[in-house]
Amino acid sequence: MDLLTPIIILNLVAGSLAVVLVIANKLFAEYGDVTLDVNDGEEEFVVEGGSTLLQAFTDNEIYIPSACGGQGSCGFCTAKVKEGGGPVLPTEEPMLTRGELIEGVRLSCQVKVREDMKVEIEDKYLEVEKYDAEVISTRDVTPSIKEIVFDLKEPETIDFSAGQYVQVQVPADGDTVDRAYSIASKESVHDRVMLTVQLIEGGLGSTYLHELEEGDELEFTGPFGDFVIQDTDATIVGVAGGVGLAPLRSIVFSLLEKGVDREIWLFYGAWTREDLYYHEDLQELAEEYDNFNYVPALDSSNPDWDGEVGLVTEVMKDYLQKGEDMEGYLCGPPPMMDATIDLLTDYGVDEEDILFDDFS
Ligand SMILES: Cc1cc2nc3c(=O)[nH]c(=O)nc-3n(C[C@H](O)[C@H](O)[C@H](O)COP(=O)(O)OP(=O)(O)OC[C@H]3O[C@@H](n4cnc5c(N)ncnc54)[C@H](O)[C@@H]3O)c2cc1C
Ligand code: FES
Missing domain, CATH: 3.10.20.30 (Beta-grasp domain)
Structure with a gap:
C-alpha cells in the first residue's frame, strides 16, 4: 500500500497534465x-x-x-x-x-x-491522380512475395513510365498511411496495375497487401519516381535483388515490347531457386530477343541449379567489359547496390549514369 500510493498520485498528476495540455492546445493552438x-x-x-x-x-x-x-x-x-x-x-x-x-x-x-x-x-505532381482499384488476382510467386493485380475503377486508366511506383493507402488506426510499391506490369497495360510485395514480419503495408483477396478494394496514388530509362544508346545494365525485380520486370518487358534494340542485361540475385520469380518468363524473353541477356545468380549452389552461383557483382565481371558505354539501373538490398555502384564505376560508368531505387 505504501508503494502504491505515490504511483497512483504520479499517475493522477500525469493524467491531469495531459488533459490540461489537450485543452490548452484546443484553446491556444487555433490558427484559423x-x-x-x-x-x-x-x-x-x-x-x-x-x-x-x-x-x-x-x-x-x-x-x-x-x-x-x-x-x-x-x-x-x-x-x-x-x-x-x-x-x-x-x-x-x-x-x-x-x-x-x-x-x-x-x-x-x-x-x-x-x-x-x-x-x-x-x-x-499536380498531374498525379488517386485511383480506386479492385483486386482481380493474387498469387504467391515465392514463399514471401505475392503478386497482386488490380483493376482500375476510377480513373479507369493510368499512364506511367516503366520503373515508377504507386503509393498504396494502408488502413491504420482509423486513418491511412502510405506505402510505396513499384509497378511490375508493362507500360502498355493501362487498365490494370500489378504489384509484387514482399511480406515483412509485422509490417503494416506488406501484411495488408498480402491479406487482400479477389474483389477487395483499395486506393493508391501515382505514378511517382524517376527510376526510368534514359533516352540514350548505352547498354542497359539492370541489377535486381529479391523483390527489387519489380521495377526491372516492368522496364525489361516494356522495352522489349516496344522493340528497343539497345543491348539489355538483367542480373538477378536471390538466395535459393524458389526465391527467383518470373524466372521462366525472363528465360523465354532471353531466348526470343537477341539483345536481352538474363543472368540469374543464386547465393549458394544447389543440386537443381546449373546457373551462376555467388554475389551478383562477382558474376557480372564475367559478362561485362570495362570501358563499354553502359548505364546502371539497380534495385535491391543496399549492400548489393553499393557493391554494384563500386563495380560499375570501376568499369568506367559515370555515377550520374547509375540510377537506383532504394526500397529501404
Ligand atoms: C520507391 C519504393 C518502391 C518500393 N517498391 C516495393 C515493391 O515493389 N515491393 C515491396 O515489397 N516493397 C517495396 N517497397 C518497400 C515498401 O514501400 C515498404 O517499405 C515495405 O513493404 C515495408 O512496409 P511495411 O508497412 O510492411 O512495414 P513497416 O510497418 O513500415 O515496418 C515494419 C518493421 O519492418 C522493418 N522493415 C521495413 N521495411 C523492411 C525491409 N524491406 N526489410 C526488413 N525490415 C523492414 C521496419 O524497420 C519496421 O521495424 C518500396 C519502397 C520504395 C521507397
Ligand atoms: S513522408 Fe515525409 S519523410 Fe517520408
Missing part, C-alpha cells in the same frame, strides 16, 4: 483559416491551420511522394517553402542537404501550416 499558394498561384487553397503541409496537400488532392507515410524517414515529401513555414525542425535536417536547406526545401510531413504559405512543388 490560412491560405496555401502552390506554384505561384497555379493552385490556391484555404485550409484550416494546424495540420502538416503534406496533409494539407492531400486534403486538396495534391499527391506528392511520401513513401514512409509521414514518419520523416524517407525524405521524399520535399517542397520548397518560399513564405511561411517557420524554422527548419531537427526532424527535417538529417533528410535535407545543405544546398536544399539554403534553397528553402522542407519536408512537408514535418512542416505545420500555421500561417499563409507560398510553396513550390514539381509541376508533374
Whole structure:
C-alpha cells in the first residue's frame, strides 16, 4: 500500500497534465483559416491551420511522394517553402542537404501550416491522380512475395513510365498511411496495375497487401519516381535483388515490347531457386530477343541449379567489359547496390549514369 500510493498520485498528476495540455492546445493552438499558394498561384487553397503541409496537400488532392507515410524517414515529401513555414525542425535536417536547406526545401510531413504559405512543388505532381482499384488476382510467386493485380475503377486508366511506383493507402488506426510499391506490369497495360510485395514480419503495408483477396478494394496514388530509362544508346545494365525485380520486370518487358534494340542485361540475385520469380518468363524473353541477356545468380549452389552461383557483382565481371558505354539501373538490398555502384564505376560508368531505387 505504501508503494502504491505515490504511483497512483504520479499517475493522477500525469493524467491531469495531459488533459490540461489537450485543452490548452484546443484553446491556444487555433490558427484559423490560412491560405496555401502552390506554384505561384497555379493552385490556391484555404485550409484550416494546424495540420502538416503534406496533409494539407492531400486534403486538396495534391499527391506528392511520401513513401514512409509521414514518419520523416524517407525524405521524399520535399517542397520548397518560399513564405511561411517557420524554422527548419531537427526532424527535417538529417533528410535535407545543405544546398536544399539554403534553397528553402522542407519536408512537408514535418512542416505545420500555421500561417499563409507560398510553396513550390514539381509541376508533374499536380498531374498525379488517386485511383480506386479492385483486386482481380493474387498469387504467391515465392514463399514471401505475392503478386497482386488490380483493376482500375476510377480513373479507369493510368499512364506511367516503366520503373515508377504507386503509393498504396494502408488502413491504420482509423486513418491511412502510405506505402510505396513499384509497378511490375508493362507500360502498355493501362487498365490494370500489378504489384509484387514482399511480406515483412509485422509490417503494416506488406501484411495488408498480402491479406487482400479477389474483389477487395483499395486506393493508391501515382505514378511517382524517376527510376526510368534514359533516352540514350548505352547498354542497359539492370541489377535486381529479391523483390527489387519489380521495377526491372516492368522496364525489361516494356522495352522489349516496344522493340528497343539497345543491348539489355538483367542480373538477378536471390538466395535459393524458389526465391527467383518470373524466372521462366525472363528465360523465354532471353531466348526470343537477341539483345536481352538474363543472368540469374543464386547465393549458394544447389543440386537443381546449373546457373551462376555467388554475389551478383562477382558474376557480372564475367559478362561485362570495362570501358563499354553502359548505364546502371539497380534495385535491391543496399549492400548489393553499393557493391554494384563500386563495380560499375570501376568499369568506367559515370555515377550520374547509375540510377537506383532504394526500397529501404
Ligand atoms: C520507391 C519504393 C518502391 C518500393 N517498391 C516495393 C515493391 O515493389 N515491393 C515491396 O515489397 N516493397 C517495396 N517497397 C518497400 C515498401 O514501400 C515498404 O517499405 C515495405 O513493404 C515495408 O512496409 P511495411 O508497412 O510492411 O512495414 P513497416 O510497418 O513500415 O515496418 C515494419 C518493421 O519492418 C522493418 N522493415 C521495413 N521495411 C523492411 C525491409 N524491406 N526489410 C526488413 N525490415 C523492414 C521496419 O524497420 C519496421 O521495424 C518500396 C519502397 C520504395 C521507397
Ligand atoms: S519523410 Fe517520408 S513522408 Fe515525409
